[in-house]
Amino acid sequence: AQSVAQPEDQVNVAEGNPLTVKCTYSVSGNPYLFWYVQYPNRGLQFLLKYITGDNLVKGSYGFEAEFNKSQTSFHLKKPSALVSDSALYFCAVRDMNSGNTPLVFGKGTRLSVIA
């Protein structure tokens, strides 16, 4: 079975400081990993994904994520947070061995950037 965990319900960070939103996963094969952002009353927007290759993935709006196979993690990072980054963030996984099945999502982490 495949699963993903986002251990923090809420992350608070001051504007201009670096931010990290944590994600760990569990799969039987190799993972395909995704990050999404959701603003209030909107659909999820795709930020970035890891399929293979370089462990550091760069995405939209200055976000990046680092795939760490030994720690089974895929944390989302940004060097300098903006107030406009305040939103709900979802990590998702699909196991390479699961076939073309729907993504499995974490419960989400609410990011609050304080001016």
Added chain:
Amino acid sequence: SQTIHQWPATLVQPVGSPLSLECTVEGTSNPNLYWYRQAAGRGLQLLFYSVGIGQISSEVPQNLSASRPQDRQFILSSKKLLLSDSGFYLCAWSPGHITDTQYFGPGTRLTVL
């Protein structure tokens, strides 16, 4: 480019009334289609997904059903709504390869009174 539409954007329905939410995708063919529900602005619950016309997989037993009458159209229905059906309903699509991203529509806010 591909776009995904959902309507209506908001809906207020009485308990026991029927429901029909529609999702359409433009600019692609034979997409995988998904219905999710999000309660209280948090986690996503996968309700149904479809890999082709007439092919529907149900993830949770409940009073909702889904249909795919056309290649790029996905409909979520209920014969009698419950209070617990209130939530934010999201449709998504993906091209169909295992590495593909799922792309979400704008959502429908359903309130059952």
